[in-house]
Amino acid sequence: MSYNETPIAYPAAGANRPGRSRRPLGIVDHHMAGYLPGTSAMFMNPSTGYATNYGIGSMRSGVFEIHEYVPDDQVAWGNGNDFLNTYAVSIEHENNRAAGPASKPTPEVHELSARFHAALALKWDWRIDGRVQLVLRDFPNHDFYERSVTGFGTEFNVTGHRTVALKDCPRDLDMQWIVDRANTIINGGTAPQQLTIWQRQEKEIRMPYLMKCDDSEGRYGEIGKVYYILVEAATVTEVQSVAEANNLALRFGDAVSVTYATFEKRLGGKPTVTPV
Structure with a gap:
């Protein structure tokens, strides 16, 4: 098992991205309802009409990687919401290939995502309450559909696509585990040991x-x-x-x-x- 934490460029087609610069304030998590090769091919196809910033998954067995479709300092048309398109880095997560396209992403995808969340928070100096940290707020009832997301970037900086979209995305992605693990990384590993994803499920x-x-x-x-x-x-x-x-x-x-x-x-x- 290996992780490539350096994003690999798979540029989205020009028709799928606006080409505008920005300074992001946080992250919107997605799931692919599929797998990395297909998602990357779709965003590189000019007929798709949209793309997220990144995708996480595997192109070959045992190797997990990050694909960059639109750099994080540029707007991506991936959230179906003008506010979050402008201010959020959108990240797609591959589903478990052994269990099908509607399944929970694997622990390896969660781990690489946590590392990438941490790297983005440090890169962009995302501060909540005066210190670099990630704070999750999930709105499964689509509270901000067709609206700006109040508090994003000031009170919290991670949310799911369902916050602004009429769908259950990112479904079973354990965003809280990713945020907790990312904060441990940000703090140099000084946070308490994390429960595994599966232990969290048993607890929940x-x-x-x-x-x-x-x-x-x-x-x-x-x-x-x-x-x-x-x-x-x-x-x-x-x-x-x-x-x-x-x-x-x-x-x-x-x-x-x-x-x-x-x-x-x-x-x-x-x-x-x-x-x-």
Whole structure:
């Protein structure tokens, strides 16, 4: 297994990039829904009409590398959002070839991505609260679709494509693991030892989640109400107040808003809704 941390130029076709300079403020993570060779070929094809800045994956077995389609000091048409196209470095991640194009990227892709995230933060001196660090905020409900992303570059500097796009991208890419690992690298390895991606998954299924009901068929609860989800027990219970939600967070850690599709995927089936 080897990692090539120096980006290799695979220039996007001129028709797929605006050719404007900029100073980026952070990163938008994507998944390819496929693999590096195909993604690189697509962005070099002038009929595609868009490209991200980078792609991470492998061209041959055991060697993981970074392809540069548009240099990070130039705007890339990869996010479908003018604000993030202008101010974010967009990075595609190859899916697991053994598991198919909708699968979770491999640990090796996560590792190389973390190293590259760290390198970009140091290169561009991305500071939050006065020090170089990466801070993730994910908005799986597309909060900033067709809008500027409030706080990007000042309060946080890593987000997922789904923040501004009506799709679940980067799907199962573990952005928090990448950010935690990158911050360890930025700090010279002084941060506590990271859990592996797979250990984090085991830990996460024991965490509570907050979910707002938006299912028009009413299969899981009353529309507009917020529910407390304990994934391990496969139950959903209505949260009565903000104070109750805060108490749950103190006991179990911060709750995370998830979609029904995400929750069903974690459970491997439909949850049971516990009446209030």
